[in-house]
Amino acid sequence: MAKKSLIQREKKRQKLEQKYHLIRRSSKKELRKVTSLSDKLEIQRKLQLPPRNSATTRLHRRCFLTGRSRANYRDFGLSGHILREMVHACLLPGATRSSW
Template sequence: MAKKSVIEREKKRQKLEQKYHLIRQSLKKEISKVGSLSEKWEIQAKLESLPRNSAPTRLHRRCFCTGRARATYRDFGLSGHILREMVNQCLLPGATRSSW
């Protein structure tokens, strides 16, 4: 189980990313439209003045049950060992165990 402080920090980043998403998107569109280099630098300075944690690349996908950041499957939102336990207990419909 991940520390609660780490999970709360991730939630805070998600809120910041949602708050600044439209601003960041509009600034990036302006950069692509503008032709002169000096205007691009000005817009880039505005983009850099936004909070660092509002960037979408700072977010991690976490396990729904444990909060683990690594080995998380996108389809289920679970980490590998939790996914395996749930498949073994037949709690995930459509997922099958491999047997040979």
């Protein structure tokens, strides 16, 4: 189980990202359209004004059950360890278990 503080920090980042999403997207569109260097620098300064944690690249996928940040499968939203346990318990339909 991940620390509660890390999970809460991730939730805070998600809220910030949703709050500043439109501002970042509109300024990036402007940046692509503008050709002069001075205008580009001004728009880049605008992009640096929102908090760093509002950027989408700072978000991490976490396991739905445990909050683990590593070894996550996008299809299930679970970490590899929990996924393996659920497959062996026959809780995921369509998933086959392998043993060698």
